[in-house]
Each structure stands twice: as structure tokens, then as C-alpha cells.
Amino acid sequence: MKLMVVIVQDADAAALVKEFTQKRLTVTKLASTGGFLREGNTTLLLGVSETDLETAKQIVQDKCRSRTRFITPGVPVAEQPEPFLAQPVEVPVGGAVAFILNVEEFFKV
């Protein structure tokens, strides 16, 4: 049993959760915030058996995509001026970051 912790962009979260569900994987969703851009994003927790792990990784790679954000350095993202008024910096935001942890014990009640 592994615990996959995946941080994804909000724009991809619904499609990703829907695909997990259709493939009979169960997922728990937490609202999170990226420390750098200070934008809301989504942290997913999936307990997956070793047999389902490859499927789970594949779904993440299919459903999440990289995007580019333009920000004015020093200004919180929510207060960004129109891009042509500033010298925006391009920040690549990955589709997903995933950490796979070993589960020593697992139980359900």
C-alpha cells in the first residue's frame, strides 16, 4: 500500500478526480495554497495498492498540464495589473508534483 500525495492546479483537479473515480480509485481532496504564487491549488491524497500505482501515476500524467503564469515580481498574484502595463515575469507552473510514500499499516473501520 502506498500513499500518493499529489499537488495539482485547481484547473485540473475536477477532471483528475473524475478520472480516478471512473478507474475505481478513491481520493481525498484538500484545498491548499502554493507558497510562491500564493494561489489556491489542490492537494490530493490517494491510498493505492501496488497494483494500482502505475494506473494512478498514468492518470496524473494524462490529466494535468503545465501552464505559464505571468506575474509582476513583488505583487501578490491577486493584485496583478494588466500584463501590458507591467514587465511581467513568466513563471512555469507544473501540472503536478507527486510524492509516493510507503504505508506501513493500513486499516479501515
Add this chain to the structure above:
Amino acid sequence: MKLMVVIVQDADAAALVKEFTQKRLTVTKLASTGGFLREGNTTLLLGVSETDLETAKQIVQDKCRSRTRFITPGVPVAEQPEPFLAQPVEVPVGGAVAFILNVEEFFKV
């Protein structure tokens, strides 16, 4: 030291946290959402010593109980019609799902 990650139903969370506290266990609570039913639930994080692990597991088993939800397939839970107007599907929702992870290093400030 182990980190126990437990996902429980909101209906059981308060009694569970109260019991952990009375047994001198410390817990951190996060608001989460189940991916399938899209209902709010609770994710608890407990760092527990190996000596307290059995107690922690016992408390989860005592305080959390399975329930049945009736849902109309395809309709988000929040918009469910009255059960007798639809052909509801019975979805068992477990009392708790717990993942016990090994902690390599632990420190407090």
C-alpha cells in the same frame, strides 16, 4: 515515531478528537472532501510514538462508524432529490481509513 493519517466522516470527527485529547494524544485537523461523494470530511494527522500507536488505532475503531448514504447516480450529493422520488443507490461510507507512515526524523521547536 509514526505519522497516522486518518480520514473520517465529519459526524465522528468531534468525538474522535475529544477522545484523542483525553488520552493525551495531539492531533491536527484538516478539512477535506471525498472524491466520490464530494462531501466534506475530515483528515486528521497524528504523530504518535510506537508505544501510543495501539491506543490511537483503538480510539479510531471505537469512535468511528460506518454509515450508508443514498445517492442518485450522476447527481451531486448536495442536489439529491428526496429518496422516494429517485432510484437511490446505496453507498457504504466507512467510519475511517487510516494510513500509518514511518517518520524518519521528528523535531519540535
Add this chain to the structure above:
Amino acid sequence: MKLMVVIVQDADAAALVKEFTQKRLTVTKLASTGGFLREGNTTLLLGVSETDLETAKQIVQDKCRSRTRFITPGVPVAEQPEPFLAQPVEVPVGGAVAFILNVEEFFKV
């Protein structure tokens, strides 16, 4: 690769995240609640390489500090009377509690 899960007081979270960012560490922030005092706090997730781990621990120790809360036993913190009207109990609240977990697999999309 390690996953550091750090629970800190809200009062220290902004300075801590800012310092991680300046040291080129990426962090994901979750809103959480302490089970005992039932006050909001912050849970941070940092995937860190083994080379950055010492730096990450150092930053937590520098930016987080212990405080004392005075509470009236049995009354939720939000409803605490003025201290001089009650017999408050001193509760030490640590600056941070950190769990370092081993990451078996890590990938980005």
C-alpha cells in the same frame, strides 16, 4: 527526496514561507486546526532533496517560536473571558512540530 510535514502557528506562517521561498524551497500550505486548543494553525508540505533538508530544518527553527496561551479549561478558545475574570491555565504552544518522511518515488508533470 524527503517530505517534511510541519505544523506551525499562523502567526509564524507568513515569515516562514517567505524565508523558504527566498532560499528557493517550494512549499504547499494547508489551513489546519489544533485538536486541543481548536485554533487555526498552518500545515506546510515541503518536498526537499537530502541536500536541502538541513537548510529547511534550520529555517523552521529560526522562524518559528514558542508562545504561551492562557485558556480557561473547558471553554473553547474563541469564547475565553478576559484573563482576570477566570483562573486561566497556561498552555505552551510550540513554534513547530515537524515530521520528515521518506519519499519512495517523486515525479513532476
